[in-house]
């Protein structure tokens with residue numbers, strides 16, 4: 001379970017995030033939506049201890065993420081390409097992570113096999129450096145890396161952005177498969193209302209850093225979000 005209590009982030013006078021209480025149970029597929037600047041990335045960055053909150057606490061399984069390290073072993077994330085090692089090829093990068101996570105070659109092979117369709121013969125077995133990959137292919141490397149090492153919690157920031165339609169559909173299938181087989185808790189921010197409502201059990205709508213709605217009725221989510229974003 002992830003628990004956020006009295007969380008605030010301020011840049012000078014501007015309060016960009018204000019979340020009094022948020023609980024995300026284990027195995028939930030949690031979606032985060034909101035207009036540009038609503039605070040989605042800031043929330044994920046604080047939850048991953050990449051940015052410090054002005055006030056408040058984020059706990060993963062009871063551990064304060066800003067004070068403990070254990071949660072890192074159970075957490076995968078892909079927020080943007082800064083998280084990759086761009087001077088490596090994708091194969092070199094996956095090998096590096098394999099060693100960090102203590103996986104065997106066979107484990108890595110099995111893991112990457114799940115992404116064969118998603119990679120569409122563009123990622124592994126190539127001599128291309130990560131820095132030279134297209135934006136969509138960068139995202140594919142990052143997502144496959146975030147899911148490596150059997151994480152219990154996975155953060156994905158705008159995972160559908162820059163992916164071609166076939167890859168978007170394949171990614172949805174991958175996430176749904178992981179959700180069913182591994183009980184991973186997914187936290188997914190997205191501007192794509194169709195995709196996010198299709199895969200998520202619950203969607204939090206942020207507006208100017210505040211929770212405007214916490215949608216749990218899957219049959220009504222898309223219509224409610226459509227109404228909000230249509231204005």
Ligand SMILES: Nc1ncnc2c1ncn2[C@@H]1O[C@H](COP(=O)(O)OP(=O)(O)OP(=O)(O)O)[C@@H](O)[C@H]1O
Pocket residue numbers: 011016034035036037038039040041042043
């Ligand atoms: N380092 C910073 N200094 C000042 N303001 C910042 C900083 N980082 C983020 N902000 C502000 O925090 C607010 C929330 O930004 P954030 O990137 O979290 O929004 P978002 O919902 O992810 O937006 P988008 O959909 O455009 O990616 C914005 O007003 C942004 O300008």
